[in-house]
Amino acid sequence: MSRQYLIRRLLIAIPSLLGISVVLFAVLAMAPGDPFEELATNPAVPPEVRMALRAKFGLDDPIWTRYLHWLAAMLQGDWGFSFASRMDVDKLILQRLPVTLIVIGSSQILAILVALPVGVLAATRPYSVFDQIANTLAFIGFSLPTFFTGLLLILVFSIQLDWLPFVYRTDIEAKGWLFYWEHIKQSIMPVAVLGLFQGASLVRYVRSSVLDVIRLDYVTTARSKGIGERKVITKHVVRNALIPVVTLVALQMPIVFGGAIVTEQIFRVPGIGSLLISAMLANDTPVVMGVTFVFACLVVLFNLIADILYGWLDPRIAFR
Amino acid sequence: MNERELRGLIGKVKAGKLSRRGFVRSMMAVGIAAPTASLILMQSGVAMAQSPSTYKPTKRGGGGTLKVLWWQGPTLLNPHFAVGTKDQDGSRIFYEPLAAWDGDGNLKPKLAAEIPSRENGGVSADGKSVTWKLKQGVTWHDGKPFTADDVIFNWQYAKDPATAAYTIGSYQDVDVEKVDQYTVVVKFKKPTPFWADAFVGTRGMLIPKHLFADYIGAKSRDAPTNLKPVGTGPYMFKDFKPGDMVTGVINPNYHQANKPYFDAIEMKGGGDAVSAARAVLQTGEYDFAWNMQVEDEILSRLEKGGKGRVQVTPGGNIEFFLMNQTDPWTEVDGERASLKTKHPTLSDPEVRKAMALLVDNKSIEQHIYGRTGPATRDFLYNPERFRSKNNPIEFNVDKANDILEKAGWKKGSDGIRAKDGKKLKFVYQTSINQPRQKTQAIVKQAAQKAGIDIELKSVTASVFFSSDVANPDTYTKFYTDLEMYTTTMTQPDPALHMLQFVPWEAASKDNKWQGRNITRWQSPECEKLYRESESELDPVKRAAMFIKMNDLAIQNHIVLGVVQRPTVSAQALKLNAQISGWDNNTSDLSDWFKDA
Numbered sequence: 001m002s003r004q005y006l007i008r009r010l011l012i013a014i015p016s017l018l019g020i021s022v023v024l025f026a027v028l029a030m031a032p033g034d035p036f037e038e039l040a041t042n043p044a045v046p047p048e049v050r051m052a053l054r055a056k057f058g059l060d061d062p063i064w065t066r067y068l069h070w071l072a073a074m075l076q077g078d079w080g081f082s083f084a085s086r087m088d089v090d091k092l093i094l095q096r097l098p099v100t101l102i103v104i105g106s107s108q109i110l111a112i113l114v115a116l117p118v119g120v121l122a123a124t125r126p127y128s129v130f131d132q133i134a135n136t137l138a139f140i141g142f143s144l145p146t147f148f149t150g151l152l153l154i155l156v157f158s159i160q161l162d163w164l165p166f167v168y169r170t171d172i173e174a175k176g177w178l179f180y181w182e183h184i185k186q187s188i189m190p191v192a193v194l195g196l197f198q199g200a201s202l203v204r205y206v207r208s209s210v211l212d213v214i215r216l217d218y219v220t221t222a223r224s225k226g227i228g229e230r231k232v233i234t235k236h237v238v239r240n241a242l243i244p245v246v247t248l249v250a251l252q253m254p255i256v257f258g259g260a261i262v263t264e265q266i267f268r269v270p271g272i273g274s275l276l277i278s279a280m281l282a283n284d285t286p287v288v289m290g291v292t293f294v295f296a297c298l299v300v301l302f303n304l305i306a307d308i309l310y311g312w313l314d315p316r317i318a319f320r
Numbered sequence: 321m322n323e324r325e326l327r328g329l330i331g332k333v334k335a336g337k338l339s340r341r342g343f344v345r346s347m348m349a350v351g352i353a354a355p356t357a358s359l360i361l362m363q364s365g366v367a368m369a370q371s372p373s374t375y376k377p378t379k380r381g382g383g384g385t386l387k388v389l390w391w392q393g394p395t396l397l398n399p400h401f402a403v404g405t406k407d408q409d410g411s412r413i414f415y416e417p418l419a420a421w422d423g424d425g426n427l428k429p430k431l432a433a434e435i436p437s438r439e440n441g442g443v444s445a446d447g448k449s450v451t452w453k454l455k456q457g458v459t460w461h462d463g464k465p466f467t468a469d470d471v472i473f474n475w476q477y478a479k480d481p482a483t484a485a486y487t488i489g490s491y492q493d494v495d496v497e498k499v500d501q502y503t504v505v506v507k508f509k510k511p512t513p514f515w516a517d518a519f520v521g522t523r524g525m526l527i528p529k530h531l532f533a534d535y536i537g538a539k540s541r542d543a544p545t546n547l548k549p550v551g552t553g554p555y556m557f558k559d560f561k562p563g564d565m566v567t568g569v570i571n572p573n574y575h576q577a578n579k580p581y582f583d584a585i586e587m588k589g590g591g592d593a594v595s596a597a598r599a600v601l602q603t604g605e606y607d608f609a610w611n612m613q614v615e616d617e618i619l620s621r622l623e624k625g626g627k628g629r630v631q632v633t634p635g636g637n638i639e640f641f642l643m644n645q646t647d648p649w650t651e652v653d654g655e656r657a658s659l660k661t662k663h664p665t666l667s668d669p670e671v672r673k674a675m676a677l678l679v680d681n682k683s684i685e686q687h688i689y690g691r692t693g694p695a696t697r698d699f700l701y702n703p704e705r706f707r708s709k710n711n712p713i714e715f716n717v718d719k720a721n722d723i724l725e726k727a728g729w730k731k732g733s734d735g736i737r738a739k740d741g742k743k744l745k746f747v748y749q750t751s752i753n754q755p756r757q758k759t760q761a762i763v764k765q766a767a768q769k770a771g772i773d774i775e776l777k778s779v780t781a782s783v784f785f786s787s788d789v790a791n792p793d794t795y796t797k798f799y800t801d802l803e804m805y806t807t808t809m810t811q812p813d814p815a816l817h818m819l820q821f822v823p824w825e826a827a828s829k830d831n832k833w834q835g836r837n838i839t840r841w842q843s844p845e846c847e848k849l850y851r852e853s854e855s856e857l858d859p860v861k862r863a864a865m866f867i868k869m870n871d872l873a874i875q876n877h878i879v880l881g882v883v884q885r886p887t888v889s890a891q892a893l894k895l896n897a898q899i900s901g902w903d904n905n906t907s908d909l910s911d912w913f914k915d916a
Contacts, residue, residue: 034786038403039486044523044810045403046489047834050787053484085395085562086541095561154595158603167389167588167599167606171559171567268590270564278392278563278590283782 009307013300020296024289025070029063033283035083057083070289080286084279089290093272097294099170100271103190104260110195111202112249119206120238123214134203141200146259150193150266157189164189168269190267194259198252205248206241213241243313250306254299374896375911377581381570383914386582388608391596393589395562398546399525400478400485405904406589408522409610410566412906413585414461415551417524418452418471419516421902423633425703425812427516428908431455431466431526431552431575433502436515447511447857452519454502458575460528461556468498471519473529482537487523494518511855513862514813521811521903527551554580554910563589574910581913594618600890601628607914608897609890610905615755616690619890628892632691635901636702636809636817637885639693641679641763641802643672643878646840648747648799655829656792656799659840664742666801670727671744672877674720675802678766681713685883687762688755693883699820700870701884702901703812708867711874720770729771737771746801749777749793751784756804759882774802789832796833803838806885812902814866815853821846821873841878 035057039050054060058069073080079090122131158166165186172182213219214237222232261273268274272291279287377383394402394410402408418432427435433453436442442451458466477483478491485491495507496518506518518524528550535543549557552575555568566587570580588606596609597618602625612619612630619630647661665671681695697711729737729744737744748763750756757778764774777800779793784805792799809817819825819836821843827835849865849872856862873879887901894915898908 032780032786032788032791033782034788036403037782037786039787042403042486042808042810044489044816045486046492047787047832048481049484049486049488052481056484081541082395082562086398086401087396087547087562092562096564159598162603165605166595166603167591169565169586169588170561171565171586173385265591266595268588270561270590274590275563278395281392281782282395283786 006308009304013304016300017293017296021071021074021289021293022067024292024296025067026063028285028288029066035059035283035285037283057081070286079290082279082284082287084282084284084287089286092275092287093290093294096270096272096275099269100257100260100264100273103187103264103269103271104194104256106187107191107194107198108249108256110191111199114196114199115202115206116238119203120210120233120241122203123207123210123241124233126211131207134207138200138203141196142204144197145262146193146197147262147266149197150189150263153189153193154266166267168267170270186267190263190269193263194256197259198256201252202245202249205245209244210237210241213237243310246313247306247310250302250309253302254295257295257298373911374898375579375913376896376915377913378578380572380574380578380580381583383581383583385584385586386608386912387586387588387606388610389591389596389599389606390587390589390610391591391593392611393563394560394566394587396546397549397557397560397566398543399523399527400474400483400487401540401546403486405611408525408904409906410587411525411549412553412904413555413566413568413587413909414549414553414557415525415527416553417521417526418454418519419521419524420907421521421812421900422908423898423900423902425902427520429455431458443515447508447513447515447855449505449507450515451499451503451505454504455575456502458552459573460530460552461550461571462528462531463573464528464530466526466528466552467501468504470526470529471504472496472498473533474526475518477527477532477536477540480537483540485540490517490523511857513853513855513857513859514811514815516813517811521907525551555582555585558584565589576910579910585909597622597890600892601625601630603627604892607892607895612692612888612890614888615688616692619692619888620690626893628890630691631889631891631897631899633887633889633899633901634702634884635887636700636812636814637806638696638699638701638809639759639804639806639882639885640699641804641880641882642798642839643675644798644801644803644839645842645878648801653829657797657840659826659828659842663801665744666746668727669876670723671729674723674770675767675772676877676880677714677716677720677723678763678770678772679880679882680715680762680766681882682715683762684759688758689883692888693755693885696881696884697874698870698881699873699879700814700817700866701881702809705863706814706866706870708870708874710871715766717766717769724770724772731771735768735771736773744772745775746772747775747777748802748804749779749784749795749800750804751781751795752778753781759804787832787834794833796827796835796838798827798838798840804882818850818853818866818869820879821869822850823847839878841873841876843872843876846872 036050036053039045058066070080079088082089082092085092118134122134125131154166157164168186172179174182219232219236222236260271261276264271264273265277272294276288276291279291390406390409392406394407396402396407397411399408399411399415402411416430419427419429419435422428429435431454433455434440436450436452454468460466475491475496478485478487493509497505497507499505531545531550532543547560554571554574556571558567558569560566568585570583574580593613597612597614599605600609601622604627623630643666644657644663646657646659647663648657650661652658652660681697685693685695695713697713698708701707724737729739732738748760750760760776764776767774783791783793784795786794788794795803795805821841822837823842825835825837826840827833827838846869849869853862853865856865887899889899889905891897896915897912899905900907
């Protein structure tokens with residue numbers, strides 16, 4: 001792979017991020033709402049206070065000046081200042097990013113752990129009972145939205161069975177093994193909701209991709225050479241079949257982040273998704289802007305990773 | 321009960337012929353609530369009763385961790401910036417005011433040694449100053465002593481417009497002077513009947529001078545202590561993640577003996593109201609949940625889980641119905657609903673009267689709000705000494721029909737009444753919120769039977785309650801005939817609440833629709849009463865004035881109460897937590913404990 005290609009892709013990312021930021025900013029600026037709404041409805045607060053605050057945070061400036069201010073600050077690494085928390089946006093986001101990454105990371109791992117064996121097995125025995133069941137479950141899995149499965153799991157495992165807590169806490173007091181156990185216990189539901197949703201659609205991709213490969217001549221050749229079935233599948237089929245799947249995993253990351261927003265809200269996971277929702281409710285534009293921008297960066301980044309991975313896994317693809 | 325009888329009773333208490341308790345009881349018998357009664361006594365020079373403490377633990381700590389759930393978590397912890405109740409509640413874990421309002425509307429000393437009164441010389445006879453004696457030996461969490469300098473500093477901090485404190489309203493018009501290390505005087509420019517505002521309750525929390533002195537004015541937002549509070553409260557700061565979690569540990573040097581009971585506190589934010597109710601009432605994962613904006617039916621069902629109960633705490637917030645006095649459909653000088661216009665049909669008092677008869681408060685309470693919204697016709701209903709007894713709830717479609725018929729509003733072929741070519745067609749707006757839409761439907765249905773056609777309009781809450789000058793759908797612009805929303809009463813005094821009815825507060829383009837008089841009702845009588853109330857030092861006369869203002873507005877059918885909106889919280893069965901409708905949820909946190 002050429003270094004030139006990488007540099008070119010990175011350069012292309014800059015205008016797309018700029019474009020995204022313009023659109024985001026414009027949409028947010030045009031959206032109705034007032035970050036100091038609570039001041040307006042509180043009779044004890046004189047209107048001048050709100051006016052002063054609006055002026056202080058530059059809310060009365062025209063949209064384009066506000067955008068240029070934001071952009072200039074952003075280029076210097078200043079993410080802005082939250083109206084609601086009166087602290088820097090980057091601090092707020094950094095505080096919450098690890099939790100989101102852990103939850104999303106583990107759900108992605110869970111998705112792959114489920115999807116790979118199930119998809120491969122289903123493809124090697126197409127239209128068998130196992131395949132049928134796997135297919136049905138996969139369909140159910142990705143048709144049910146995460147907010148529904150989340151509530152369902154809470155009802156079953158927290159309320160009916162009382163096995164798992166449904167409020168996610170970051171400050172668990174326990175020490176040693178108990179600490180990890182508590183963390184695992186409270187992560188099971190959010191991770192399962194996200195991971196199984198993701199896994200369900202992956203199963204279908206893995207299956208069809210393996211099916212495509214398994215019929216190719218080189219597989220028949222390998223079999224006729226007397227290589228064991230197991231070895232044929234793992235060494236010759238899966239390897240090639242996974243090339244498109246790997247890129248799909250990367251390309252699907254934005255969907256995972258989207259699902260995480262809802263899931264975090266349901267389970268009170270303090271990640272950037274729930275930060276986004278509370279910021280939206282409070283009309284805290286700098287934070288909304290910051291979080292959506294992080295999402296945009298992640299999407300662009302994962303697209304890039306997908307392209308690079310694809311070329312690396314399949315040398316026939318040329319970068320030009 | 322009239323003024324003379326009341327005075328007789330107060331005289332008896334003063335002479336020692338009647339006990340305080342007896343007085344309060346006889347007041348309650350005639351419909352005056354305990355808080356009102358004791359305030360009447362207080363302002364008449366009888367010292368305020370200390371509400372008997374129900375606190376049982378005999379030693380500090382040992383109660384484990386108190387886990388509370390705020391489904392919108394605090395986003396900042398500086399009480400002077402804490403606009404939302406969630407932020408105030410969070411700040412209140414660490415900071416305290418001089419005095420707090422208890423559930424009965426009594427002042428309860430926190431950092432004050434005693435509550436000022438006429439009797440102890442704290443409140444001056446001319447109503448122009450209040451002297452606060454501070455509790456001695458109180459220390460901030462970092463060990464520094466709490467003194468009068470801190471109190472003075474808070475006043476300077478909040479009143480500086482550059483600080484942009486939301487508490488500025490309580491501090492900008494007063495002068496505060498230090499008498500000695502433990503005494504301060506709050507001076508007013510004119511006689512002030514309601515003196516318990518600065519340094520009291522929600523807007524009275526005190527921050528330490530030694531940590532904020534360098535961050536007054538424009539630098540206020542850079543203070544590191546904004547995010548790491550150091551107060552005098554029962555718990556000391558441990559950790560804060562905005563919107564997610566506030567944690568505190570017991571303050572071993574708290575200034576009240578044997579308090580607090582819990583070793584640590586954890587305030588978790590996020591999620592939604594229903595699941596928060598579930599976590600307390602059904603699974604018992606948490607001890608307390610705030611602001612249960614959940615239908616009563618659901619709450620009752622969750623209560624059957626047997627882990628907790630719902631507590632309804634009365635306050636002064638009111639969901640009410642407004643009739644526009646100006647014409648919202650004609651534009652004059654660039655604004656609709658201009659004061660220069662008159663509403664084409666609602667300006668007829670008979671139409672308003674009929675309209676008021678068509679609001680079925682009882683059904684709205686019964687079918688929509690349940691325990692979380694008792695029906696009322698009054699705009700001002702609490703504290704009870706301000707409650708009028710003159711406005712019974714009346715719902716009567718036939719009578720409404722009669723009134724309209726007699727006033728010459730005849731039904732047309734379409735079933736809608738009209739007079740002089742003007743039809744009784746109204747647009748009725750409110751914010752998007754399920755109970756409100758149900759209420760709208762109930763009113764619309766009744767109005768239809770009386771030949772009034774109502775078009776319902778619902779606006780997203782973030783627009784409806786915004787102060788966006790460019791948006792025509794805000795509640796203050798009131799560009800429709802009818803509207804409904806909840807207005808909050810943040811302290812047990814109606815002065816701010818009643819601005820709704822004074823002419824100079826009419827919302828208009830000139831004041832960027834910041835005025836508090838949304839109906840734009842112009843009543844010289846109300847104006848006169850309000851002006852008088854501003855300097856009336858006799859609490860009984862003053863209460864009578866506010867009652868009269870309420871009656872004028874209700875009986876002229878300018879507004880009408882729909883339901884009261886008390887504070888609703890969910891509590892674990894074993895938790896003893898006193899909640900006050902006149903102060904923050906956590907105002908009495910030091911006294912919370914669990915039964916063994």
